[in-house]
Amino acid sequence: MYRLIRYIKRNRIKSLVIFVLLVAYYFCLPKQLFKDPTATVITSQSNELLGALIAEDGQWRFPESDSIPGKFKTCILQFEDEYFYKHPGFNPVSIFKALKDNWSSGSVKRGGSTITQQVIRLSRKGQSRTYLEKIKEIILATRLEFRLSKDEILNLYASHAPFGGNVVGIDAASWRYFNRSAHNLSWAESATLAVLPNAPSLIYPGKNQKRLLDKRNRLLKKLYENGTIDELTYDLSIAEGLPQKPYPLPQIAPHLLQKVAKIHKGKRIKTTVKSSLQEQANFIVKQHYNQLKQNEIYNISVLVLDINTREVLTYIGNSPTDRTHQRSVDIIDKPRSTGSILKPFLYASMLDAGDLLPNTLVADVPTQFGSYQPENFNQSYDGAVHANEALSRSLNVPAVRMLQGFGLDRFYHYLKQLQLKDLKYNANHYGLSLVLGGAESNLWDLCKSYAAMASTLNHFNDNSSQYYTKEFIQPIYNSESKINFGKLTNEKTVFDAASIYLTFESMNQVNRPESDESWEFYDSSQEIAWKTGTSFGFRDAWAIGTTKDYVVGVWVGNADGEGRPGLVGVQTAAPILFDVFDVLPKSDWFAKPYDEMLEVSICKKSGYRASSICDDTELQHIQKSGQKTAPCPFHQLVHLDASERFQVNSSCEAVSRIKNTSWFVLPPLQAYYFQNKNPFYKPLPPYRNDCVESSGISMEFIYPNQQSTIFLPKDFDGNTNDLVLKVAHSKPELELYWYVDSKYIGTTKDIHDMAVLPSEGEHMITVVDEMGNELKHKITISE
Known part of the structure; x- marks a missing residue:
C-alpha cells in the first residue's frame, strides 16, 4: 500500500489518467443493455404457455427467461463459443484466427466473436461492423463479464438473439417454429435454433432449406463426435425435417391475456389457471357455441374459481365467435342484467335476519304493486309454496313478495356488502324488480360472492366455528398474489354460516328451475348448489353453481344485447355449467354448521315453528336467528x-x-x-244450518246495492265506462279478494273500490275477506 502511494505521488499525471480510464471503464456499460419492448406472456400454474401478445414494435420477443433449456445451451455453446466458460469476454485465439483468415481472403470470412461480444453487439443496434467497433465490443464485453455471471450472459443472448423474421429469443422461436416450449425441443430442433442467430435469414419458408439443413447436421455431427449424443440419437436427429412455416402462438386464454396486458404489459406472468382444465372448458364452450349459434346466440363466458385459494382456474371471456359478434370482448367483467341470479342472496338475507325459515310457506298468487305486476315464468300460480321450493324453482312472484315484506332497503344493504360494483344507484332506482333482473352485475362479482359464501361455510367448520374478517375478497389470477382472509373472529362477515348452508341446501334441490320444459338433465354425480337466471327479453342467460371446492359461473347471450327466443338459463347456460363440473374433481357436500343452528319443532305443512295446535310436526335444524320467527299462522x-x-x-x-x-x-x-x-287440501267445513255464526265480521255492498240491472254509460269517444264496485267492511284494514263469475280480478285494502268492465248479461260478484267471510251479489249488465 505504501509503495502504491509513493508511485501515485511520483506519477500523478499517469495515475490520474489511469484513474479516469478505470472510472470510464466502470461506467462504460449501460445499466440496462436492452430496452426493446417485449411481448406480454401468460403461463399456467405449471408454466405452460397460455398466450402471448406481440410486442409494440411488432416483434415476437418474450421477456427474458431465468433459464436456458439444456439441449439448446449445449448446441449454442458448441456452435458459437466452445470456450465461453473459460475466456474473459473475448477469445484472443479466435480473434487471431479470424484476422488471419480475413486478411488472406481479402474479405470477412469469420468474426471470431464470443457470445459475450454478440450480446454487446445485439445491444448496440445499428453499429457498423468495423474493427473499431470490434474493439469497443471487446471492452464492453469484458466489463459485462464483471457485472454478470456466465449463465446470466448466456440467458441474455438466448433472449435477444434474432431467429429470423420478427422472431427474437429462444422462447418465441421454439413456439413459432416448433409449436412447443424450448424445454421440450429435440436435439435436431435445438440444433436448428442454435445455428439460426448466425444466419437468421435461412429460416424463411421455402428458401435456403439446404444451407440450413447442412449447418444443422454439421452441428449434430459435432455433438455425436464429442460424445454428447449417441449414434441412434444422431441418426434420428438428422432424419428430422426442418420447420416449413411459423405456427401461431397458443391462445388458450386470450381474454385473460388482454386483462393481464392492461396491468402488466410486456411482462411474463405466471397465472393461477390450470391449463388442462382451461382447454377442456374451451372445448366444451366451442361445442355449445356451435349449437347455440344456430339460434343466433353467439357469446359465452365461463369462470371457474378454487374456493379454498380463491384462484382463477379457468377464464373464458368469450366464445370462439367472429369479429362481427364481438369476439374480442371480455364479457366476464361486463355488467349484464342479473335475471333471477340474485334470488339466493335474498333467501340468505332473510334467513340471516331471522325473517324466514327454510320451508316457510310464502304466497304465490297474482300480485300487483302499483303499475308493477310480476309473473312466474310459466305464468301459473301455486297459491302458497315453501320458500326453499320457490328458490329452487325460481318462482318470481314469491321472490317479489318476499322482497316487499323483507324491505327493499334491507336487501340492498346486504347486496352492497357483497361489493357488487355494478350496483351504482340507490335501492329506489331499482324497486322490487331488483330481485328479478332490474339491476346489473357481472360474472366476476357474482362468482366471487358465491365463492365467498362457500368459503365462509368451509372456514366456519374448519376453525372452531369462527369467521374470517375478509371472506368477500377479490379472486386472484396472478400466481404471485397471495390471498389474505384477515383475522379470525366470532362475528360473521355478511351471512352467518347456517343461513349459507340452508341456502345451499335449497339450491341443491333437483327441481325444475323456471320451466318444466327441456328438462331431461341433470342427475349429477355430485351435489351442487346451483342457480339459473334469465333476464327480461331473453337477453342474458346465467348459471352459477358451487361445491365445497369450486365455483363455476356461466353467462350466455349476445354481447350487443340482442334477445333471442330460447335464451333461457336452464336451457343454454345450465348444460355448460354441468359439463364443466363434470371435468372438475369431485367434491364432498358442505358440513352442517351445528354451532350456528338450533333444533326446533317445525310444522310440516306450513314450514313455520310449530304452534301448540299444529298436528303434524318434525324436528329440524334452523339458523339461530330463526327462533324469533312467528309460530305457524295457518x-x-x-x-x-x-x-x-x-x-x-x-x-x-x-x-x-x-x-x-x-x-x-x-x-x-x-x-x-x-x-x-294440492288435491288433498281441505277447505273449512261450512257451518251447520241450525248454527248462528258469531264471527263478528260483516261486510256489504255500497254499490251496486239493491239494483239488479246496471246500465254502463259511454264517453264522448264511444267507449264504455268501467263499473266501480264498492264494499264497506267492518274491519277495512283486512284485504278483500274480488271475483266476477268465479274469475279472480284483484284485491283491495282499506278503501274497497274495484273497477270492472263486465260484458252484457248476468254476472255474480263475489268478495271474500282474508278471514274467509264471503259476500255474493248477482247483477245484470245492460248497454
Whole structure:
C-alpha cells in the first residue's frame, strides 16, 4: 500500500489518467443493455404457455427467461463459443484466427466473436461492423463479464438473439417454429435454433432449406463426435425435417391475456389457471357455441374459481365467435342484467335476519304493486309454496313478495356488502324488480360472492366455528398474489354460516328451475348448489353453481344485447355449467354448521315453528336467528260436530259433543290456487244450518246495492265506462279478494273500490275477506 502511494505521488499525471480510464471503464456499460419492448406472456400454474401478445414494435420477443433449456445451451455453446466458460469476454485465439483468415481472403470470412461480444453487439443496434467497433465490443464485453455471471450472459443472448423474421429469443422461436416450449425441443430442433442467430435469414419458408439443413447436421455431427449424443440419437436427429412455416402462438386464454396486458404489459406472468382444465372448458364452450349459434346466440363466458385459494382456474371471456359478434370482448367483467341470479342472496338475507325459515310457506298468487305486476315464468300460480321450493324453482312472484315484506332497503344493504360494483344507484332506482333482473352485475362479482359464501361455510367448520374478517375478497389470477382472509373472529362477515348452508341446501334441490320444459338433465354425480337466471327479453342467460371446492359461473347471450327466443338459463347456460363440473374433481357436500343452528319443532305443512295446535310436526335444524320467527299462522282450532262435516258452536250443539280439531287454513286467494295443485287440501267445513255464526265480521255492498240491472254509460269517444264496485267492511284494514263469475280480478285494502268492465248479461260478484267471510251479489249488465 505504501509503495502504491509513493508511485501515485511520483506519477500523478499517469495515475490520474489511469484513474479516469478505470472510472470510464466502470461506467462504460449501460445499466440496462436492452430496452426493446417485449411481448406480454401468460403461463399456467405449471408454466405452460397460455398466450402471448406481440410486442409494440411488432416483434415476437418474450421477456427474458431465468433459464436456458439444456439441449439448446449445449448446441449454442458448441456452435458459437466452445470456450465461453473459460475466456474473459473475448477469445484472443479466435480473434487471431479470424484476422488471419480475413486478411488472406481479402474479405470477412469469420468474426471470431464470443457470445459475450454478440450480446454487446445485439445491444448496440445499428453499429457498423468495423474493427473499431470490434474493439469497443471487446471492452464492453469484458466489463459485462464483471457485472454478470456466465449463465446470466448466456440467458441474455438466448433472449435477444434474432431467429429470423420478427422472431427474437429462444422462447418465441421454439413456439413459432416448433409449436412447443424450448424445454421440450429435440436435439435436431435445438440444433436448428442454435445455428439460426448466425444466419437468421435461412429460416424463411421455402428458401435456403439446404444451407440450413447442412449447418444443422454439421452441428449434430459435432455433438455425436464429442460424445454428447449417441449414434441412434444422431441418426434420428438428422432424419428430422426442418420447420416449413411459423405456427401461431397458443391462445388458450386470450381474454385473460388482454386483462393481464392492461396491468402488466410486456411482462411474463405466471397465472393461477390450470391449463388442462382451461382447454377442456374451451372445448366444451366451442361445442355449445356451435349449437347455440344456430339460434343466433353467439357469446359465452365461463369462470371457474378454487374456493379454498380463491384462484382463477379457468377464464373464458368469450366464445370462439367472429369479429362481427364481438369476439374480442371480455364479457366476464361486463355488467349484464342479473335475471333471477340474485334470488339466493335474498333467501340468505332473510334467513340471516331471522325473517324466514327454510320451508316457510310464502304466497304465490297474482300480485300487483302499483303499475308493477310480476309473473312466474310459466305464468301459473301455486297459491302458497315453501320458500326453499320457490328458490329452487325460481318462482318470481314469491321472490317479489318476499322482497316487499323483507324491505327493499334491507336487501340492498346486504347486496352492497357483497361489493357488487355494478350496483351504482340507490335501492329506489331499482324497486322490487331488483330481485328479478332490474339491476346489473357481472360474472366476476357474482362468482366471487358465491365463492365467498362457500368459503365462509368451509372456514366456519374448519376453525372452531369462527369467521374470517375478509371472506368477500377479490379472486386472484396472478400466481404471485397471495390471498389474505384477515383475522379470525366470532362475528360473521355478511351471512352467518347456517343461513349459507340452508341456502345451499335449497339450491341443491333437483327441481325444475323456471320451466318444466327441456328438462331431461341433470342427475349429477355430485351435489351442487346451483342457480339459473334469465333476464327480461331473453337477453342474458346465467348459471352459477358451487361445491365445497369450486365455483363455476356461466353467462350466455349476445354481447350487443340482442334477445333471442330460447335464451333461457336452464336451457343454454345450465348444460355448460354441468359439463364443466363434470371435468372438475369431485367434491364432498358442505358440513352442517351445528354451532350456528338450533333444533326446533317445525310444522310440516306450513314450514313455520310449530304452534301448540299444529298436528303434524318434525324436528329440524334452523339458523339461530330463526327462533324469533312467528309460530305457524295457518293452523286454527275448528269446532266440528260428531260427523266432522260441519262447523258448530254452542248455539246449535252441546259443548260436550263438540269436537275440537286442528285445521290447516290458507287465506282465500292462496287457497284458491293452492287447492288446484294440492288435491288433498281441505277447505273449512261450512257451518251447520241450525248454527248462528258469531264471527263478528260483516261486510256489504255500497254499490251496486239493491239494483239488479246496471246500465254502463259511454264517453264522448264511444267507449264504455268501467263499473266501480264498492264494499264497506267492518274491519277495512283486512284485504278483500274480488271475483266476477268465479274469475279472480284483484284485491283491495282499506278503501274497497274495484273497477270492472263486465260484458252484457248476468254476472255474480263475489268478495271474500282474508278471514274467509264471503259476500255474493248477482247483477245484470245492460248497454
